Amino acid sequence: MKFLSSLLILGGVQAVFGKTQLYGMNIAGFEFGCAITGDCPLTKIIIPPIASLGGGDGAGQMSHFVKDDEMNIFRLPVSWQYLTNGVIGPLDKKNLANYDLLMQACLKTGAYCMIDIHNFARWNGDIIGQGGPTDLQFADLWTQLATKYANNSFVMFELMNEPHDLVIDTWAASCQAAVNAIRKAELVSHTILLPGLNFSSAGTFISSGWGAAMATVTNPDLSTDNIIFDLHKYLDIDNSGNHIECVMDNVKDTFVPVAAWLRKNKRQAIVSETGAGASDSCFIDFCAQNTAINDNSDVYLGYIAWTAGSVTSTYLLNLAPSKSGSKWTDQKMAVECVIDVWVSALPATVSNTWGLTFAAGTPVTSSTVSKTSTTQSTAAATTDTGSGSGATQTQAGGVTKTIVPASGSTGKSAASSVKVGSGLMGVCSLIFALVLL
Ligand SMILES: *[C@@H]1O[C@H](CO)[C@@H](O)[C@H](O)[C@H]1NC(C)=O
């Protein structure tokens, strides 16, 4: 086994897996105005991404993303207050019908469609299960949603957007109540996403212990089938996505170690929010990050960029395509760091063995090589051998940047620009390794 891992290190690859099974875009608008206190005013600040309701053309955007860019998952944020029209209780008929317009437009494309309750684990300032709504009330929200979409496994359930500043073990119990409610109400098994601390930060998944705490949430039969972790991460100075400059690529310090943790614990995650401003530094870091996520597609189910929907062109993280006549044009950042890193990557080289079931007719990419536990742990043991300080990456528009890695980084960014080559080398190494076995 020692020999095998040295072989892969010699190959100079970070991982042997081509790309995630899913990738896509957030379609924002139904959650506009939500603060991190869980205050989500029911005013005109909400702009449903539904053209007939005066917002962005979410249906047109999703149809374009699927047809022209091969996207296969969309996240559809909405506030709890919107769905229940401001009172904790039954779903509001009219508001649910509006949200369902977006859901049906998404499902019509054949993609996976994720419900995101965008409340930061709170209702008007109070934490769910920790002084605010009870676990029972939170579970009841999910009973109603799981009943509404009971037989459609293309609908995924993200229990909550970005919890923060709460007691994680108590929060895990609140999520367990929601999982129990969903499993009781649904008719087919839905994928459920578990959010954690620090705004579901992938960067503190290990260090804060939120991954380990949330890993205790299970199905009623104690399995964890179709229960995956929900990760968010930005690349600016405070992980907020509010700054034009990126200062980290989240590769060696975040997505590689988290992948190793997931592998070791036989779990899977999806990155349901990540985005970057259109600056030179971000073109390098965001591309590197998403390449690394693709490279670890045995444990990362996918990534979903922030954001299209009702956003305007002046929004820093605007990734909404523009339309002229019948032709859609994607934002440059979307093309280079979200779409191309997925579309141009080799297909996934491992079969999904993590318990996720896909319905017939899903646009998920097929597997070509079976994973064995040996290659699995070998991949985890390989080190990131980026091309180091001084490497350059030429971007569209002729901008060439010299990479000066921050401490702890090896300049993986530059290596990511030779994606296809390194991917091929990875597959060759894997095949060679299998032959040796
Ligand atoms: C799902 O449920 C809806 C409403 O109850 C029903 O119309 C539809 O036929 C069901 N589909 C399947 C595949 O069971």
Ligand SMILES: *[C@@H]1O[C@H](CO)[C@@H](O)[C@H](O)[C@H]1NC(C)=O
């Ligand atoms: C993560 O959240 C915990 C609990 O709220 C907090 O104590 C800790 O300081 C946070 N860590 C970071 C890096 O923000």
